[in-house]
Amino acid sequence: MAPPQPKAAAKAPAAPAGGVQKAKVGKPRNYDLGNGVLRFSKSKMFHKKAKYKFVGKKHPKAPKAKKLTHVVKPIGGEKNGGTRSVLIRRRKSFFPTQDKIKTRPHHKTFSKHVRRTRATLTPGTVCILLAGRHAGKRVILVGVLPSGLLLVTGPFAFNSCPLRRIPQRYVIGTSTKLDLGDFKLPAHLDDAYFKKNKKSTKRSVKRKEGEDIFATKKEKYVPSEQRKADQKLVDDAIIKAIGKRTDKKVLRGYLKSAFGLRSSQYAHRLRF
Template sequence: MAPPQPKAAAKAPAAPKSRVKKAKLGKARNYDLGNGIVRFSKTKMFHKTAKYKFVGKKNPKAPKTKKATIAVKPIGGEKNGGTRTVLLRRRKSFYPTQDKIKTHRHHKCFRKHERNIRPNLTVGTVCILLAGRHAGKRVVLVGVLPSGLLLVTGPFAFNSCPLRRIPQRYVIGTSTKIDLSDFKLPAHLNDAYFKKNKKSAKRSVKRKEGEDIFATKKEKYVPSEQRKTDQKLVDEAVIKAVGKREDKKVLRGYLKAAFGLRSSQFPHRLRF
């Protein structure tokens, strides 16, 4: 008979697996809705995170202990100076060839920027135009528009310069000023008032025999009745203010004359 086989040892019961609790990941307070748009604005998050409680509070910073960057080591030898300063941390052996691109906040649009006007450019200042079809003419500053452009007029009766907008960099402000404190600029004379029509300035004309196929004709600009009325209103106020001055004859001639430089005259040496 075959020898009896030994019974297999009973398997020990497996130890129960320890249940590891996974940390619950909550939803971010300000989450992305897609395409870079977040749920709450910067102002809303200022209140939700209660940052207003810390406005104006100053906590004194604890002084940081500076770590040593160099060490002084003794060196033997008569001609070696005795000691030598050694850097504890070696300098980088690799430097990037291009700087990292910095992201800047861009919440404010250009139209919302604060406009700074030169202090000598106040209402009533006589200015000299440096660019455009009226370059060299002396004009009177009537107002400053929200876009930062200056609203000037000739007046039209003096030098044929109508109401125009012009950037302050194309203007020289002189020391001559006219008192326009009694005049108030109409509210409708704003940037939208001076915008051009989006319609094309060119208009196709029916082709006649023997003419070019692509013959076009420019549409001539004609000022509206509203423009004429506003021009007359502003010019009357300026001419009235000029007439109140003692040197009105000289000032009228000054506004009518064009500005120019003669030989050996330099603008940086002149006092306007």
């Protein structure tokens, strides 16, 4: 029988090019499974770490040496008491009578915040409205205003939805997109254009006989001629872009129909 051969010495792991070998980082005993859920509960880790062995045991802390705050110094003279106590660290000689005025970042107002829009919401995208009086309608995204609100339209001839502003959280962006070409939104269609004029709600002094003194007349909204012209300008560009598509008949019917969920249909499972 041949004598046993000596084992070869284990080779040391080669150092990396930089010359410094990184230490191996092990996995913790109680790791995160996802969404803040840990592998073991608090009571389980109490037993795994054997913390029950230390319950009730008290280890007195070592007394800390007290720092001197005063020093006793001798005083010359017969009637001066002989010694006096002097502070090692002198107190402040000046105390403000009022707090300092804090400067606040007034220039970072809400109107100057950076607006970010979802990548899927680009001009020409067909969107589904989720809130408001036109909820459920399919509309065309025309542009994004400086305030971050989306500017959408029906077109009005298809589903009676005029030019409106709406937050992006109340919109579902679909995969259907319309090529608007070189169409540019008029410069005057901004946030100030869509602001409503708040008229005074004071009751008039003159009243007819038999009229309720608490009755308030609500004026009916009538769009201006400028609003009608702008609506026609934007809608004509969208209808012209729809007419160039091969599936124009299907797209027209798609925009005219309303969105809704049947039984056993869930919005988070659908692909738009």
